Amino acid sequence: MLILNEQQVHQCLHLRECLEVNRQAFIALAQGQATVPSRLGLPYHSVSTEGTTPDWTLFKPAATSDTMGCKIVSVRSNNPAKGLPLVPATILHLNAETGRVDAVLDGTSLTAARTAAGSALATALAWQGKEVQHLMVFGAGLQAELHIQMIAEALPQRLLSQLTIVNRTPERAVALWNKIQSMCAEGKIAFDKIAHCQILALDDTAQIAQALSTASCIVTCTNTATPLFDGNIVLPAGCHLNSIGSYTPDMQEIPTETTIRQCRVWIDTPEARAVGDLKDLPSEHPVTLLGEVLQQDYEPAETQLPCTFFKSVGTAIQDVMTASVVVKKARELGIGTEIEMS
Template sequence: MLVLTRRDVYELVPMRDAIDLVKQAFCDLSRGTARAPLRTPIEIPDAHGTTLFMPAYVPSLHSLGLKVVSVFPDNPARFSKPTIHAAVLTVSPETGEPSALLDGTYLTALRTGAASGAATDLLARPDARTLLVIGAGAQGPTQAWAVLCVRPIETIYVFDRNPQASQSFADRLRELVPDLQARVEVVNELDTVIPLADIICTATTARSPLFSDALLRPGVHINAIGAFTPEMQEIPPETVARAYVVVDSVPAALAEAGDLIKPLQAGIIREEHLRTELGEIVDGIKPARTSSEQITLFKSVGNAVQDLAVAAEAVRRALALGRGQQVSLL
């Protein structure tokens, strides 16, 4: 079995390639040719954590396997460890044998960024120049990296309740994008920068809206990737109600996305408002942005087809280049 580290995955699959892979995976998911059962979460109350088990099969990319990802918010304070840990196991679609084990922590950030990159490519205004990242943790830099791949961003505003995360954001982004040209500015107040943002990426575990809907500028595009349970919420219900909402998977969004479930339960929106999947836009079945003033919202709770699409490509390239370590389980 092949073992690939974070460094292996980073060097084998650049963000631009990951965006294309995720587009294909979402297209297959919307067509019904890919299979991704709703993930199974297991709560760990004593540690205030959640571990999620996420299988998927993407035939067009010859990819089958499982991701296990843990979100333990107390880790940084209690153990000086990251909030998110993950591993991806790929399985041969021909024989069912375990074929590779990959670091899933970086891969999760990569594929989540790639999903936002795909959505930004299809939904953001072509003249977008200003990006606001809310949540400067593990997901923040790859969100910015993905947006930089599809739009000529000149200024990146960064906000996080943890000052250390905000201050280290630029250095972590430059590790991913050594030739970074955009100006990175840490902000302490969201109200002053929300009206300046052409694109907003939210990557938090908030349980109430992060900003006021009234502050949004016309034509803004939002990638909301942080809130992944019915109890969590990053986006104001008023924004959800007036935006063109696109999701990664309708069944998953209706089961897990608090940003959408809470307005539904309050009667602010109806399910018909949430029927557009990103894969349908990739496939040309549903429209992308329809006007320069339209507010667009991509809500993602994450789907294992993203992980397995990127993982399969990393494994293919590693085998071709002789990268990684071979380990026998016998």
């Protein structure tokens, strides 16, 4: 059995390969070639100085005809105070033929990468080879970083005219911008250059409205329960939105009544329809699985909607298929620790 820590997973997960395997995962799901049972959730009540907090551990299995696995992901409110991740994740990868666990992978960076890959695939699909001039990102954590990196990889351009980063604490946004600049200089991001970056605080509503009015692509990766901006703002025609932060009926990043009604909606799994951003969307509004749109024979219905919206809640088939690529690469490179279980 192969053991891979977070650094080793990151070393074996190349952006282009991540994009391709997640494309395959979405299509397999849409074609009924993937088995993704309902997740099992176990509650855990953590006690802190602020009282008792209901935390969760989720078990998320998935399989195709030749790969199988299970992601175990938890939320532990007290972890940050202990210097541990708020959302620790581990992936068990099985040999489908023998049924034995053949690898255990840290799932933190893998989860962030596969999530960003979905958004990047949707962005490239929405823009169909055109250049995204203005990328606007809400959030300044790992997901924000990987979304910038993965979208750059999926697009054909080398220059981004403007990047806007919006965060509750501008200091974190500045730190992310400094890191993005370094990654561009080192060739770790496919943009050779980002001409201009604007840092905005989340409460600067006037500047946010101005930035939204020129945004080509918007990414929201926050844990907010309420919309991040005023739904009365009219987005530019052709604008594409990726929402990945909300994952329950009570969480919402994007205004439904106005903003999302301007969009053709793509979702990663049917479960995304119940999330706060989409739960109040009229049943007749066009909503399509991303895997269906990614298929070459897909023919979109006629619509006058000017924008596109991708809602991601994550699916275990992404984790399992991405893990398969990582395990194969690790064994090719001799990375990780092999342990005999019998």
